[in-house]
Amino acid sequence: MHRRMLVNTGSSFEQHFGYSRAVRVGPHVFVAGTTAASPDGAVGGTDVQEQTREVFRRVELALEKAGAGLGDVVRTRVFVTDINDWQAIGRIHAAVFESVLPASTIVEVSGLVMSDLMVEIEVDAIVADEA
Template identity: 60%
Template sequence: MRRQRVQSGTEWEKRVGYSRAVRVGRRVFVAGTTATDDSGAVLDGDAYEQTARVLRNVERALTEAGASLDDVVRTRMFVTDADDWEQVGKAHEEAFGDVRPAATMVEVSRLVDPAMCVEIEVDAVVDGPEDE
């Protein structure tokens, strides 16, 4: 099966050796994504605002891989403060609505940048033939 890589163009992908997303067949895997803009600057906002930005970044990667938020089957949310679960959950629900992917949220001691309070990775499955 052919591997399609999606790059966002940030310096980190090359420095760390990863892709923003990878599609193999019908499956799309989006790497841990944070609330950064196109230049890589972290959004200065609360957990809700950061989560909403993260999910817009995820959606852009999915689109480039030929998928959408409707195709997401699993999310993993890493938060630096579990007390933010309601704000993170609200943004997650607004993005996914009736899609309702399997979801995990865990508290971590920190993320790469101290300004980051949430990082999310997703798995998606696009409709189509299995061997696509």
């Protein structure tokens, strides 16, 4: 039986909604939808690239806390409020995962939890055996 590891960041969203930033069960790590939200508004303001960079910084920290890394990512899901931003977001995604090339999906949504958020990203990772 695999132990369940919960990763929390202290975000008010985690406490209010009742979820973990990441969950690891065995070699599998699931990172919840992550945004650039802060108490003062979106980190990066209205710059979708800056928001995306902040999201990946937070995702990387969550993965590390779960004993994984960006190189272990096998799937990403990107939610955007304007699909026309796909190229700007895609350039950053490509730079982050240039040698990993995870399976990925990008979809437009009508809104995110705060009106100034433009992008939310989920990732799934599998930590390879070190044998």
